[in-house]
Amino acid sequence: MWTVTGLTFRKFKEPAFFLMLAFAIMTGYAVSEMDPVSDQVAGNAILSHLLGHQPGSEPVLTSTFAALLISMLLSCFTGAVEIPREISSGQIQHWLSKPISRTSYLLGKYFGILLICATFFCATELSVILSHYIHSGTCYSIPLIARQFLMMTMFIPYTAVILMFSCCAGDIAAIIFTLLYILFSLLFNLVPILIAMLPQGFAGDVEESIFILYYLFPNNLYFLLDFPLFGIVSGMLVIYSFSIAAIFLMAADYQFRHMDLSKRG
Amino acid sequence: MTAQPEKRWLLPLFAAVILIYFVSESFLRQATVARINPAAVAMDEILAGLPDPVRKKISFRITLMQLQTNLKNAGSPGSRASALYALAYFHETEKTGEHMPYYRELLDSYRNEREAYPVYIRFLFEPEDRNEGITEKVFHEYQKTLPPEERFYAWTSAYNKLRSIEDEVSPNADRIARFLEPLSEIPDPPFLEYAPLFAELARFARLSGRIETAEKATVMSDKCSYKRSISEFLMQQEEDRQFREEMENRKAGS
Numbered sequence: 001m002w003t004v005t006g007l008t009f010r011k012f013k014e015p016a017f018f019l020m021l022a023f024a025i026m027t028g029y030a031v032s033e034m035d036p037v038s039d040q041v042a043g044n045a046i047l048s049h050l051l052g053h054q055p056g057s058e059p060v061l062t063s064t065f066a067a068l069l070i071s072m073l074l075s076c077f078t079g080a081v082e083i084p085r086e087i088s089s090g091q092i093q094h095w096l097s098k099p100i101s102r103t104s105y106l107l108g109k110y111f112g113i114l115l116i117c118a119t120f121f122c123a124t125e126l127s128v129i130l131s132h133y134i135h136s137g138t139c140y141s142i143p144l145i146a147r148q149f150l151m152m153t154m155f156i157p158y159t160a161v162i163l164m165f166s167c168c169a170g171d172i173a174a175i176i177f178t179l180l181y182i183l184f185s186l187l188f189n190l191v192p193i194l195i196a197m198l199p200q201g202f203a204g205d206v207e208e209s210i211f212i213l214y215y216l217f218p219n220n221l222y223f224l225l226d227f228p229l230f231g232i233v234s235g236m237l238v239i240y241s242f243s244i245a246a247i248f249l250m251a252a253d254y255q256f257r258h259m260d261l262s263k264r265g
Numbered sequence: 266m267t268a269q270p271e272k273r274w275l276l277p278l279f280a281a282v283i284l285i286y287f288v289s290e291s292f293l294r295q296a297t298v299a300r301i302n303p304a305a306v307a308m309d310e311i312l313a314g315l316p317d318p319v320r321k322k323i324s325f326r327i328t329l330m331q332l333q334t335n336l337k338n339a340g341s342p343g344s345r346a347s348a349l350y351a352l353a354y355f356h357e358t359e360k361t362g363e364h365m366p367y368y369r370e371l372l373d374s375y376r377n378e379r380e381a382y383p384v385y386i387r388f389l390f391e392p393e394d395r396n397e398g399i400t401e402k403v404f405h406e407y408q409k410t411l412p413p414e415e416r417f418y419a420w421t422s423a424y425n426k427l428r429s430i431e432d433e434v435s436p437n438a439d440r441i442a443r444f445l446e447p448l449s450e451i452p453d454p455p456f457l458e459y460a461p462l463f464a465e466l467a468r469f470a471r472l473s474g475r476i477e478t479a480e481k482a483t484v485m486s487d488k489c490s491y492k493r494s495i496s497e498f499l500m501q502q503e504e505d506r507q508f509r510e511e512m513e514n515r516k517a518g519s
Contacts, residue, residue, distance in 0.1 A: 194314045196298045198323065210319060215290070222293045225300075236292045243286035250279055 004095065004105055008082065008112025017116075020074050024120050027070055028063065028127030060224050064148040067124035071117050072158055072182070079113035079162040080174035083256075102257050110163055110249060117155040125149065153237060154223045157244035158182070164252040167259065185217035193221065218244050325359060346375035350383050372397055379411050382419040389423055390430055405447045413455050414495060420448065420462060438472035445469065449481050456498065460489035 083106075086092040095105055125148055133139050161181055166174040192214045222240065227233040308327070312320050332355055336348040353367035371384050385407055388399035408419050427444055431437055445466040448454075454463070463486035470479035 190314050191316065191319065192294065193297055194311050195319075195323075196294060197301060197311050198308075215287070219290070219293070221297065225297060227296075233293070233296050236289050236296075239285060240289035240293060243282055243289055246282045247279075247286060250275075250282070 002108065002111075004100070004108025005111040005115065008109055008116070017078075021120065021123055024067070024070050024074070024124045025127040028067060028124035029131045059144075059147070059226050060151065061128070061144075061148060063128040064125065064151055065224070067121055067128065068151055068154060070124060071120040072155070074120050075113055075117040075155070075159065076162055076175060076178050076182075078116055079159060080166045080178055081171035082109055082113065083163070083166045084169075084171040084174065087259075103253050106163065106167075106249070106253055106256050110159060113162065114155055114159045117159060118152055121152055121155070122149075150234065151223060153241045154220070156241040157218050157248065160245040160248035160252065164248045164255070167252045167255040181217070185220060188214050188217050189219050189221045192219075328355060342375050343378045343380045346371055346378040346380040346384075349375065350381070353384075368397065372399075377407075377410065379415045382407070382411060382415055383422070386419065386422045386426060390427060401444055408447070409450075414499065416451075417456055417458060417495060420445075421458075424462060424465070436469075438469040442466065442469040442473045442475055442478065445482075446475075446478055449478065449485065454485060454489050455492060457489060457492045457494045459492070460486045463489060 083092070086095070092105075096102065100108075125145075128148075129140055129145065162174070162178050165177040165181070168174075169177060191210055195210060218240075222237055225233065227237075312324060315323065332348070332352045336345070336352055339345040339348040349367050349371040353364045353371065356362075356367065357364035368384055368387065371381060375381050376384075385399050385404050388396045389401065389404055390396075391399070404419075404423060408416055411419055424445065427441060428436065431441065445462070448459075448462060448466055451459075463482045467479045467482035467486060470476070470482060
Protein backbone atom coordinates (compact mmCIF):
# COMPACT_ATOMS: atom_id res chain seq x y z
CA MET A 1 0.00 0.00 0.00
CA TRP A 2 2.74 2.45 0.93
CA THR A 3 4.57 1.66 -2.29
CA VAL A 4 1.49 2.76 -4.21
CA THR A 5 1.40 5.87 -2.04
CA GLY A 6 5.03 6.62 -2.72
CA LEU A 7 4.72 6.10 -6.45
CA THR A 8 1.62 8.29 -6.58
CA PHE A 9 3.45 11.02 -4.73
CA ARG A 10 6.43 10.74 -7.04
CA LYS A 11 4.32 12.31 -9.78
CA PHE A 12 5.41 15.51 -8.09
CA LYS A 13 8.62 15.20 -10.05
CA GLU A 14 6.71 15.93 -13.25
CA PRO A 15 7.21 19.48 -14.63
CA ALA A 16 3.48 20.22 -14.49
CA PHE A 17 3.47 19.67 -10.73
CA PHE A 18 6.42 22.01 -10.26
CA LEU A 19 4.53 24.66 -12.18
CA MET A 20 1.46 24.13 -9.99
CA LEU A 21 3.64 24.28 -6.90
CA ALA A 22 5.19 27.54 -8.07
CA PHE A 23 1.68 28.90 -8.69
CA ALA A 24 0.62 27.88 -5.19
CA ILE A 25 3.67 29.55 -3.61
CA MET A 26 3.12 32.78 -5.56
CA THR A 27 -0.53 32.80 -4.55
CA GLY A 28 0.52 32.37 -0.93
CA TYR A 29 2.75 35.41 -1.25
CA ALA A 30 -0.01 37.44 -2.88
CA VAL A 31 -2.62 36.75 -0.16
CA SER A 32 -0.27 36.67 2.80
CA GLU A 33 -1.37 39.99 4.33
CA MET A 34 -5.10 39.45 4.18
CA ASP A 35 -7.19 39.64 7.37
CA PRO A 36 -8.53 36.53 9.08
CA VAL A 37 -11.74 35.00 7.74
CA SER A 38 -13.61 36.28 10.81
CA ASP A 39 -12.83 39.87 9.80
CA GLN A 40 -13.71 39.26 6.16
CA VAL A 41 -17.28 38.20 7.04
CA ALA A 42 -17.86 40.95 9.63
CA GLY A 43 -20.42 42.61 7.35
CA ASN A 44 -22.72 39.60 7.37
CA ALA A 45 -24.60 39.31 10.67
CA ILE A 46 -24.96 35.55 10.64
CA LEU A 47 -21.53 34.62 9.27
CA SER A 48 -19.85 37.07 11.61
CA HIS A 49 -21.47 35.23 14.54
CA LEU A 50 -20.62 31.82 13.14
CA LEU A 51 -17.06 32.54 12.09
CA GLY A 52 -16.32 35.38 14.48
CA HIS A 53 -13.20 35.31 16.59
CA GLN A 54 -13.67 33.52 19.91
CA PRO A 55 -11.50 34.33 22.93
CA GLY A 56 -8.93 31.66 23.64
CA SER A 57 -8.85 30.39 20.07
CA GLU A 58 -6.93 31.20 16.92
CA PRO A 59 -8.59 32.50 13.77
CA VAL A 60 -8.33 31.02 10.28
CA LEU A 61 -6.48 33.38 7.98
CA THR A 62 -7.96 34.20 4.59
CA SER A 63 -4.63 33.21 3.08
CA THR A 64 -5.10 29.74 4.58
CA PHE A 65 -8.56 29.58 3.04
CA ALA A 66 -7.06 30.54 -0.31
CA ALA A 67 -4.31 27.94 0.13
CA LEU A 68 -6.95 25.36 0.87
CA LEU A 69 -8.94 26.19 -2.23
CA ILE A 70 -5.91 26.06 -4.48
CA SER A 71 -4.71 22.78 -2.98
CA MET A 72 -8.12 21.20 -3.33
CA LEU A 73 -8.47 22.37 -6.90
CA LEU A 74 -5.03 21.08 -7.88
CA SER A 75 -5.55 17.78 -6.09
CA CYS A 76 -8.96 17.45 -7.73
CA PHE A 77 -7.34 17.64 -11.15
CA THR A 78 -4.51 15.31 -10.27
CA GLY A 79 -6.43 12.86 -8.05
CA ALA A 80 -9.41 12.43 -10.34
CA VAL A 81 -7.32 11.14 -13.23
CA GLU A 82 -5.09 8.76 -11.26
CA ILE A 83 -7.11 5.57 -11.28
CA PRO A 84 -8.90 6.05 -14.64
CA ARG A 85 -5.58 6.66 -16.40
CA GLU A 86 -3.94 3.64 -14.80
CA ILE A 87 -6.90 1.52 -15.88
CA SER A 88 -6.91 2.83 -19.45
CA SER A 89 -3.12 2.46 -19.77
CA GLY A 90 -3.20 -1.06 -18.31
CA GLN A 91 -0.77 -0.17 -15.53
CA ILE A 92 -3.27 -1.27 -12.92
CA GLN A 93 -2.95 -4.87 -14.10
CA HIS A 94 0.73 -4.63 -13.28
CA TRP A 95 -0.14 -3.54 -9.74
CA LEU A 96 -2.75 -6.16 -9.16
CA SER A 97 -0.45 -8.91 -10.39
CA LYS A 98 1.60 -8.16 -7.28
CA PRO A 99 0.44 -9.47 -3.89
CA ILE A 100 -1.62 -6.38 -3.23
CA SER A 101 -5.38 -6.32 -2.78
CA ARG A 102 -7.59 -3.85 -4.58
CA THR A 103 -8.43 -2.27 -1.23
CA SER A 104 -4.71 -1.76 -0.42
CA TYR A 105 -4.18 -0.26 -3.88
CA LEU A 106 -7.09 2.10 -3.35
CA LEU A 107 -5.86 3.15 0.08
CA GLY A 108 -2.38 3.65 -1.33
CA LYS A 109 -3.80 5.99 -3.96
CA TYR A 110 -5.83 7.76 -1.28
CA PHE A 111 -2.82 8.47 0.89
CA GLY A 112 -0.77 9.45 -2.14
CA ILE A 113 -3.32 12.05 -3.23
CA LEU A 114 -3.65 13.20 0.37
CA LEU A 115 0.09 13.70 0.49
CA ILE A 116 -0.03 15.75 -2.71
CA CYS A 117 -2.79 17.98 -1.22
CA ALA A 118 -0.80 18.39 1.97
CA THR A 119 2.35 19.27 0.04
CA PHE A 120 0.60 21.97 -1.98
CA PHE A 121 -1.02 23.32 1.17
CA CYS A 122 2.17 23.29 3.24
CA ALA A 123 4.12 24.98 0.45
CA THR A 124 1.49 27.73 0.18
CA GLU A 125 1.29 28.15 3.94
CA LEU A 126 5.07 28.36 4.29
CA SER A 127 5.04 30.99 1.58
CA VAL A 128 2.37 32.90 3.56
CA ILE A 129 4.33 32.67 6.82
CA LEU A 130 7.61 33.74 5.18
CA SER A 131 5.93 36.59 3.30
CA HIS A 132 4.35 37.83 6.51
CA TYR A 133 7.75 37.71 8.22
CA ILE A 134 9.38 39.62 5.38
CA HIS A 135 6.62 42.29 5.28
CA SER A 136 6.08 42.81 8.99
CA GLY A 137 9.27 41.59 10.61
CA THR A 138 7.25 39.44 13.01
CA CYS A 139 6.39 35.80 12.83
CA TYR A 140 2.98 34.27 13.43
CA SER A 141 2.56 32.59 16.81
CA ILE A 142 2.88 28.81 17.04
CA PRO A 143 -0.80 28.29 18.02
CA LEU A 144 -1.89 30.42 15.07
CA ILE A 145 0.30 28.46 12.66
CA ALA A 146 -0.93 25.20 14.15
CA ARG A 147 -4.55 26.31 13.64
CA GLN A 148 -3.85 26.97 9.96
CA PHE A 149 -2.35 23.54 9.48
CA LEU A 150 -5.34 21.98 11.23
CA MET A 151 -7.29 23.05 8.14
CA MET A 152 -5.66 20.11 6.38
CA THR A 153 -8.36 17.95 7.98
CA MET A 154 -10.53 19.27 5.16
CA PHE A 155 -8.50 17.20 2.70
CA ILE A 156 -9.37 13.97 4.47
CA PRO A 157 -12.98 13.75 3.29
CA TYR A 158 -12.53 15.52 -0.03
CA THR A 159 -9.73 13.26 -1.20
CA ALA A 160 -12.03 10.32 -0.53
CA VAL A 161 -14.75 12.07 -2.56
CA ILE A 162 -12.34 12.57 -5.48
CA LEU A 163 -11.30 8.93 -5.33
CA MET A 164 -14.88 7.68 -5.24
CA PHE A 165 -15.86 9.68 -8.28
CA SER A 166 -12.75 8.55 -10.12
CA CYS A 167 -13.74 4.93 -9.48
CA CYS A 168 -17.25 5.52 -10.78
CA ALA A 169 -16.51 7.67 -13.81
CA GLY A 170 -13.78 8.51 -16.29
CA ASP A 171 -11.12 11.14 -15.55
CA ILE A 172 -12.90 14.21 -17.00
CA ALA A 173 -16.26 13.16 -15.58
CA ALA A 174 -14.67 12.61 -12.16
CA ILE A 175 -13.24 16.15 -12.20
CA ILE A 176 -16.63 17.60 -13.15
CA PHE A 177 -18.53 15.54 -10.57
CA THR A 178 -16.07 16.47 -7.84
CA LEU A 179 -16.27 20.18 -8.62
CA LEU A 180 -20.08 20.04 -8.74
CA TYR A 181 -20.11 18.14 -5.48
CA ILE A 182 -17.95 20.78 -3.80
CA LEU A 183 -20.19 23.53 -5.21
CA PHE A 184 -23.37 21.86 -3.92
CA SER A 185 -21.78 21.27 -0.54
CA LEU A 186 -21.04 25.03 -0.32
CA LEU A 187 -24.67 25.81 -1.19
CA PHE A 188 -25.99 23.59 1.58
CA ASN A 189 -23.54 24.65 4.29
CA LEU A 190 -25.53 27.46 5.89
CA VAL A 191 -29.07 26.16 5.42
CA PRO A 192 -29.33 23.62 8.31
CA ILE A 193 -27.59 26.03 10.66
CA LEU A 194 -30.10 28.75 9.77
CA ILE A 195 -32.95 26.29 10.30
CA ALA A 196 -31.44 25.28 13.66
CA MET A 197 -31.47 28.98 14.62
CA LEU A 198 -35.23 29.24 14.06
CA PRO A 199 -37.50 28.88 17.11
CA GLN A 200 -38.79 25.37 17.63
CA GLY A 201 -41.59 24.30 15.34
CA PHE A 202 -41.04 27.06 12.80
CA ALA A 203 -39.31 24.90 10.25
CA GLY A 204 -41.95 22.17 10.19
CA ASP A 205 -41.62 19.50 7.51
CA VAL A 206 -39.04 21.59 5.65
CA GLU A 207 -36.53 20.38 8.19
CA GLU A 208 -36.76 16.71 7.15
CA SER A 209 -36.49 17.34 3.43
CA ILE A 210 -33.54 19.71 3.79
CA PHE A 211 -31.62 17.39 6.08
CA ILE A 212 -31.94 14.45 3.70
CA LEU A 213 -30.00 16.47 1.13
CA TYR A 214 -27.73 18.12 3.67
CA TYR A 215 -26.33 14.85 5.02
CA LEU A 216 -25.10 13.95 1.54
CA PHE A 217 -22.54 16.79 1.66
CA PRO A 218 -19.84 17.68 4.21
CA ASN A 219 -20.28 21.05 5.91
CA ASN A 220 -17.25 23.22 5.16
CA LEU A 221 -18.25 25.85 7.73
CA TYR A 222 -17.24 23.56 10.58
CA PHE A 223 -13.62 23.67 9.42
CA LEU A 224 -13.60 27.49 9.47
CA LEU A 225 -14.85 27.85 13.04
CA ASP A 226 -12.60 29.45 15.62
CA PHE A 227 -12.08 26.90 18.37
CA PRO A 228 -9.34 25.97 20.85
CA LEU A 229 -6.74 23.81 19.23
CA PHE A 230 -7.03 20.96 21.72
CA GLY A 231 -10.63 20.59 22.69
CA ILE A 232 -13.82 18.65 22.10
CA VAL A 233 -14.74 20.61 18.98
CA SER A 234 -11.40 20.01 17.28
CA GLY A 235 -11.58 16.34 18.25
CA MET A 236 -15.09 16.05 16.84
CA LEU A 237 -13.99 17.78 13.67
CA VAL A 238 -11.27 15.20 13.10
CA ILE A 239 -13.78 12.38 13.78
CA TYR A 240 -16.24 14.06 11.40
CA SER A 241 -13.60 14.27 8.65
CA PHE A 242 -12.56 10.65 9.06
CA SER A 243 -16.14 9.38 9.14
CA ILE A 244 -16.95 11.10 5.84
CA ALA A 245 -13.72 9.81 4.34
CA ALA A 246 -14.52 6.29 5.55
CA ILE A 247 -18.00 6.39 4.00
CA PHE A 248 -16.70 7.49 0.61
CA LEU A 249 -13.71 5.14 0.71
CA MET A 250 -16.00 2.21 1.48
CA ALA A 251 -18.19 3.20 -1.45
CA ALA A 252 -15.12 3.57 -3.66
CA ASP A 253 -13.81 0.22 -2.45
CA TYR A 254 -17.09 -1.50 -3.25
CA GLN A 255 -17.11 0.03 -6.74
CA PHE A 256 -13.45 -0.70 -7.33
CA ARG A 257 -13.76 -4.33 -6.29
CA HIS A 258 -16.60 -4.91 -8.73
CA MET A 259 -15.12 -2.91 -11.60
CA ASP A 260 -13.79 -4.37 -14.82
CA LEU A 261 -10.16 -3.24 -14.78
CA SER A 262 -9.25 -4.44 -18.26
CA LYS A 263 -7.49 -1.94 -20.48
CA ARG A 264 -9.86 0.40 -22.22
CA GLY A 265 -9.37 1.62 -25.76
CA MET B 266 -15.38 -18.63 1.42
CA THR B 267 -13.15 -15.68 2.27
CA ALA B 268 -15.71 -13.26 0.82
CA GLN B 269 -18.38 -14.27 3.38
CA PRO B 270 -16.46 -13.35 6.59
CA GLU B 271 -15.41 -10.11 4.90
CA LYS B 272 -18.98 -9.22 4.01
CA ARG B 273 -20.07 -10.00 7.56
CA TRP B 274 -18.00 -7.25 9.16
CA LEU B 275 -18.35 -4.77 6.31
CA LEU B 276 -22.01 -3.90 6.90
CA PRO B 277 -21.72 -3.37 10.68
CA LEU B 278 -18.60 -1.30 10.05
CA PHE B 279 -20.46 0.82 7.51
CA ALA B 280 -23.37 1.26 9.91
CA ALA B 281 -20.95 2.27 12.70
CA VAL B 282 -19.24 4.81 10.46
CA ILE B 283 -22.61 6.31 9.44
CA LEU B 284 -23.59 6.56 13.10
CA ILE B 285 -20.30 8.26 14.00
CA TYR B 286 -20.87 10.68 11.10
CA PHE B 287 -24.35 11.66 12.32
CA VAL B 288 -23.22 12.03 15.92
CA SER B 289 -20.16 14.14 15.10
CA GLU B 290 -22.14 16.30 12.65
CA SER B 291 -24.89 16.87 15.20
CA PHE B 292 -22.33 17.86 17.82
CA LEU B 293 -20.60 20.29 15.47
CA ARG B 294 -23.92 21.80 14.39
CA GLN B 295 -24.97 22.41 17.98
CA ALA B 296 -21.55 23.87 18.76
CA THR B 297 -21.92 26.19 15.75
CA VAL B 298 -25.45 27.33 16.64
CA ALA B 299 -24.45 27.83 20.30
CA ARG B 300 -21.97 30.49 19.18
CA ILE B 301 -24.78 32.69 17.91
CA ASN B 302 -26.67 35.03 20.18
CA PRO B 303 -30.28 34.68 18.95
CA ALA B 304 -31.15 38.18 20.13
CA ALA B 305 -28.46 39.65 17.89
CA VAL B 306 -29.72 38.03 14.70
CA ALA B 307 -33.04 39.14 13.26
CA MET B 308 -35.48 36.62 11.83
CA ASP B 309 -35.27 38.44 8.50
CA GLU B 310 -31.53 37.82 8.32
CA ILE B 311 -32.03 34.13 9.01
CA LEU B 312 -34.73 33.84 6.36
CA ALA B 313 -32.68 35.83 3.84
CA GLY B 314 -29.96 33.16 4.02
CA LEU B 315 -32.32 30.34 3.07
CA PRO B 316 -33.16 29.17 -0.46
CA ASP B 317 -36.33 30.70 -1.87
CA PRO B 318 -38.68 27.67 -1.63
CA VAL B 319 -37.54 26.95 1.94
CA ARG B 320 -37.89 30.61 2.90
CA LYS B 321 -41.46 30.78 1.58
CA LYS B 322 -42.51 27.65 3.49
CA ILE B 323 -40.96 28.83 6.73
CA SER B 324 -42.32 32.38 6.31
CA PHE B 325 -45.76 30.86 5.80
CA ARG B 326 -45.45 28.84 9.00
CA ILE B 327 -44.14 31.81 10.98
CA THR B 328 -46.95 34.10 9.82
CA LEU B 329 -49.57 31.41 10.45
CA MET B 330 -48.26 30.76 13.95
CA GLN B 331 -48.23 34.49 14.73
CA LEU B 332 -51.82 34.88 13.53
CA GLN B 333 -52.96 31.83 15.50
CA THR B 334 -51.25 33.18 18.60
CA ASN B 335 -52.96 36.55 18.09
CA LEU B 336 -56.31 34.78 17.88
CA LYS B 337 -55.58 32.73 20.98
CA ASN B 338 -54.56 35.85 22.92
CA ALA B 339 -57.44 38.01 21.69
CA GLY B 340 -59.63 38.89 24.66
CA SER B 341 -62.31 41.30 23.54
CA PRO B 342 -64.87 40.46 20.82
CA GLY B 343 -63.44 43.22 18.65
CA SER B 344 -59.90 41.89 18.81
CA ARG B 345 -61.18 38.38 18.13
CA ALA B 346 -63.00 39.68 15.07
CA SER B 347 -59.79 41.33 13.82
CA ALA B 348 -57.73 38.23 14.51
CA LEU B 349 -60.27 35.97 12.76
CA TYR B 350 -60.33 38.19 9.72
CA ALA B 351 -56.52 38.35 9.57
CA LEU B 352 -56.32 34.55 9.74
CA ALA B 353 -59.05 34.07 7.14
CA TYR B 354 -57.48 36.61 4.80
CA PHE B 355 -54.08 34.97 5.18
CA HIS B 356 -55.48 31.53 4.32
CA GLU B 357 -57.34 33.00 1.37
CA THR B 358 -54.30 34.78 -0.08
CA GLU B 359 -52.11 31.73 0.46
CA LYS B 360 -54.78 29.58 -1.24
CA THR B 361 -54.83 26.95 1.49
CA GLY B 362 -58.61 26.52 1.15
CA GLU B 363 -59.07 26.92 4.90
CA HIS B 364 -60.39 30.50 4.93
CA MET B 365 -64.18 29.93 4.98
CA PRO B 366 -64.47 28.44 8.53
CA TYR B 367 -62.82 31.58 9.92
CA TYR B 368 -65.04 33.91 7.88
CA ARG B 369 -68.13 31.98 8.99
CA GLU B 370 -67.10 32.05 12.63
CA LEU B 371 -66.57 35.79 12.35
CA LEU B 372 -70.01 36.31 10.80
CA ASP B 373 -71.74 33.95 13.22
CA SER B 374 -70.25 35.35 16.45
CA TYR B 375 -68.89 38.85 15.80
CA ARG B 376 -70.83 40.31 12.86
CA ASN B 377 -71.89 43.41 14.81
CA GLU B 378 -68.38 44.37 15.90
CA ARG B 379 -66.80 47.42 14.26
CA GLU B 380 -63.72 45.36 13.47
CA ALA B 381 -65.85 43.03 11.33
CA TYR B 382 -66.38 45.53 8.50
CA PRO B 383 -63.67 43.98 6.25
CA VAL B 384 -65.62 40.71 6.13
CA TYR B 385 -68.70 42.61 4.97
CA ILE B 386 -66.61 44.08 2.15
CA ARG B 387 -65.26 40.63 1.34
CA PHE B 388 -68.70 39.15 0.71
CA LEU B 389 -70.46 42.24 -0.57
CA PHE B 390 -71.58 42.04 -4.23
CA GLU B 391 -70.83 38.29 -4.34
CA PRO B 392 -73.40 35.99 -6.01
CA GLU B 393 -76.20 34.87 -3.75
CA ASP B 394 -74.83 31.38 -3.21
CA ARG B 395 -71.47 32.78 -2.10
CA ASN B 396 -72.23 35.93 -0.17
CA GLU B 397 -72.85 34.34 3.27
CA GLY B 398 -75.92 36.51 3.64
CA ILE B 399 -74.09 39.79 3.17
CA THR B 400 -76.30 41.82 0.84
CA GLU B 401 -76.22 45.54 0.12
CA LYS B 402 -79.13 46.01 2.50
CA VAL B 403 -77.28 44.19 5.29
CA PHE B 404 -74.25 46.39 4.66
CA HIS B 405 -76.32 49.55 4.75
CA GLU B 406 -77.73 48.58 8.14
CA TYR B 407 -74.33 47.57 9.50
CA GLN B 408 -72.52 50.76 8.47
CA LYS B 409 -74.88 52.81 10.63
CA THR B 410 -73.39 51.15 13.71
CA LEU B 411 -69.81 52.03 12.87
CA PRO B 412 -67.79 54.84 14.44
CA PRO B 413 -66.79 57.69 12.08
CA GLU B 414 -63.43 56.48 10.81
CA GLU B 415 -64.49 52.83 10.31
CA ARG B 416 -67.64 54.03 8.60
CA PHE B 417 -65.59 56.02 6.12
CA TYR B 418 -63.21 53.10 5.45
CA ALA B 419 -66.16 50.72 5.00
CA TRP B 420 -67.82 53.02 2.46
CA THR B 421 -64.60 53.64 0.56
CA SER B 422 -63.73 49.94 0.42
CA ALA B 423 -67.24 48.99 -0.64
CA TYR B 424 -67.34 51.65 -3.34
CA ASN B 425 -63.91 50.62 -4.67
CA LYS B 426 -65.03 47.01 -4.83
CA LEU B 427 -68.21 47.95 -6.65
CA ARG B 428 -66.29 50.02 -9.20
CA SER B 429 -63.84 47.16 -9.74
CA ILE B 430 -66.64 44.77 -10.70
CA GLU B 431 -68.48 47.30 -12.82
CA ASP B 432 -67.44 48.08 -16.36
CA GLU B 433 -64.76 50.78 -16.36
CA VAL B 434 -66.03 52.68 -19.38
CA SER B 435 -69.79 52.40 -18.91
CA PRO B 436 -70.64 51.35 -15.34
CA ASN B 437 -74.18 50.71 -14.18
CA ALA B 438 -74.96 54.20 -12.87
CA ASP B 439 -78.29 53.18 -11.34
CA ARG B 440 -76.72 50.37 -9.35
CA ILE B 441 -73.91 52.58 -8.07
CA ALA B 442 -76.27 55.41 -7.18
CA ARG B 443 -78.63 53.01 -5.42
CA PHE B 444 -75.77 51.57 -3.41
CA LEU B 445 -74.29 54.95 -2.42
CA GLU B 446 -77.62 56.58 -1.63
CA PRO B 447 -77.54 55.81 2.16
CA LEU B 448 -74.46 58.07 2.32
CA SER B 449 -76.87 60.98 2.26
CA GLU B 450 -78.37 59.71 5.52
CA ILE B 451 -75.14 60.45 7.39
CA PRO B 452 -76.22 63.57 9.31
CA ASP B 453 -72.90 65.36 9.37
CA PRO B 454 -70.09 63.59 7.49
CA PRO B 455 -67.04 64.51 9.56
CA PHE B 456 -64.20 64.14 7.06
CA LEU B 457 -62.85 65.99 4.06
CA GLU B 458 -62.41 62.65 2.29
CA TYR B 459 -66.19 62.17 2.06
CA ALA B 460 -66.26 64.94 -0.55
CA PRO B 461 -65.16 62.86 -3.55
CA LEU B 462 -67.49 60.03 -2.44
CA PHE B 463 -70.46 62.40 -2.45
CA ALA B 464 -69.25 63.79 -5.77
CA GLU B 465 -69.39 60.29 -7.22
CA LEU B 466 -72.87 59.77 -5.78
CA ALA B 467 -73.95 63.04 -7.37
CA ARG B 468 -72.51 62.03 -10.73
CA PHE B 469 -74.10 58.58 -10.85
CA ALA B 470 -77.38 59.81 -9.40
CA ARG B 471 -77.55 62.43 -12.17
CA LEU B 472 -76.75 59.78 -14.80
CA SER B 473 -79.51 57.50 -13.50
CA GLY B 474 -82.06 60.30 -13.29
CA ARG B 475 -82.13 60.69 -9.50
CA ILE B 476 -81.89 64.47 -9.58
CA GLU B 477 -82.96 65.10 -5.99
CA THR B 478 -80.35 62.68 -4.70
CA ALA B 479 -77.75 64.27 -6.97
CA GLU B 480 -78.45 67.78 -5.71
CA LYS B 481 -78.36 66.69 -2.08
CA ALA B 482 -75.06 64.84 -2.70
CA THR B 483 -73.57 67.94 -4.35
CA VAL B 484 -74.42 70.04 -1.29
CA MET B 485 -72.92 67.40 1.00
CA SER B 486 -69.79 67.28 -1.12
CA ASP B 487 -69.35 71.03 -0.80
CA LYS B 488 -69.91 70.87 2.96
CA CYS B 489 -67.29 68.15 3.35
CA SER B 490 -64.69 70.24 1.55
CA TYR B 491 -64.46 72.39 4.69
CA LYS B 492 -64.08 69.50 7.11
CA ARG B 493 -60.82 68.26 8.56
CA SER B 494 -59.11 65.24 7.01
CA ILE B 495 -59.30 61.80 8.54
CA SER B 496 -55.55 61.83 9.26
CA GLU B 497 -55.97 65.02 11.32
CA PHE B 498 -58.85 63.36 13.16
CA LEU B 499 -56.73 60.30 13.94
CA MET B 500 -53.80 62.46 15.06
CA GLN B 501 -56.14 64.40 17.34
CA GLN B 502 -57.48 61.16 18.77
CA GLU B 503 -53.94 59.96 19.43
CA GLU B 504 -52.99 63.24 21.13
CA ASP B 505 -56.14 63.04 23.28
CA ARG B 506 -55.30 59.50 24.25
CA GLN B 507 -51.72 60.42 25.20
CA PHE B 508 -53.01 63.39 27.21
CA ARG B 509 -55.46 61.19 29.09
CA GLU B 510 -52.69 58.67 29.81
CA GLU B 511 -50.40 61.40 31.11
CA MET B 512 -53.14 62.75 33.37
CA GLU B 513 -53.80 59.28 34.75
CA ASN B 514 -50.09 58.73 35.35
CA ARG B 515 -49.87 62.04 37.22
CA LYS B 516 -52.86 61.15 39.35
CA ALA B 517 -51.38 57.75 40.10
CA GLY B 518 -48.02 59.38 40.88
CA SER B 519 -49.47 61.91 43.25
